[in-house]
Amino acid sequence: MTTESSTYHRRVAEQKRAAIIEAATRLFLDGGYAGTSLAKVAEAAGVSKATLFKQFPTKAALFDAIVTESWKVEDEGDLRPPTGDLRAGLTAIGRRYVALLTRPGMAALFRIVIAELPRFPELGEAHFERGKMPYFDSVRRYLDTEKALGTAKLDDTELAATQFLGMISNYVFWPRMLLMNWSPDDASMAHVVDEAVLMMEARYGVANTTN
Numbered sequence: 001m002t003t004e005s006s007t008y009h010r011r012v013a014e015q016k017r018a019a020i021i022e023a024a025t026r027l028f029l030d031g032g033y034a035g036t037s038l039a040k041v042a043e044a045a046g047v048s049k050a051t052l053f054k055q056f057p058t059k060a061a062l063f064d065a066i067v068t069e070s071w072k073v074e075d076e077g078d079l080r081p082p083t084g085d086l087r088a089g090l091t092a093i094g095r096r097y098v099a100l101l102t103r104p105g106m107a108a109l110f111r112i113v114i115a116e117l118p119r120f121p122e123l124g125e126a127h128f129e130r131g132k133m134p135y136f137d138s139v140r141r142y143l144d145t146e147k148a149l150g151t152a153k154l155d156d157t158e159l160a161a162t163q164f165l166g167m168i169s170n171y172v173f174w175p176r177m178l179l180m181n182w183s184p185d186d187a188s189m190a191h192v193v194d195e196a197v198l199m200m201e202a203r204y205g206v207a208n209t210t211n
Helices: 003-031 038-045 049-055 059-070 086-101 106-116 121-149 157-172 186-204
Strands: none
Touching: 003 038, 003 049, 003 059, 003 106, 038 049, 038 059, 059 106, 059 121, 086 121, 086 157, 086 186, 106 121, 121 157, 157 186
């Protein structure tokens, strides 16, 4: 197989994969996990069942891919916020987190996981391990870097990452799980990020600590 032919087949496979994930996400959100079959997904994506099974042999594997895609940061450079300036770095992370939590379908995806958890506990594990933890780890690594650079005084970067993300998600995201009309405006969400950054800076910023 020539390089050109290989590139073409790889591009087609990627397009089919994207179509499958898009169709499955829509069907899962509309009908729930239990109510969605792989046959329905193949039909909605416009691919054969053989093509779908080749990429996703089980419904659980397909859900894993959806979770990974939902938490994916578009610009890989954003995974490396500016270092050496705690305020600038945390502000970049906080704004990225707001954009992530307010993506269309993110709250609905959480609701599916919570609703289906008694019957399909693996959904919770997938959402935690494929989505939340990789993102959380990127924030923790950033704080480890600031600690190493001497711009932050941290004994427990895991706890600090939990505190920072929690301050943001407790306003931006979690009320959506109970209040369907919860939709704070951009200015309110930006203010929450700014305040969370100031609290982190006051608690952990080297310039604000005393020995």
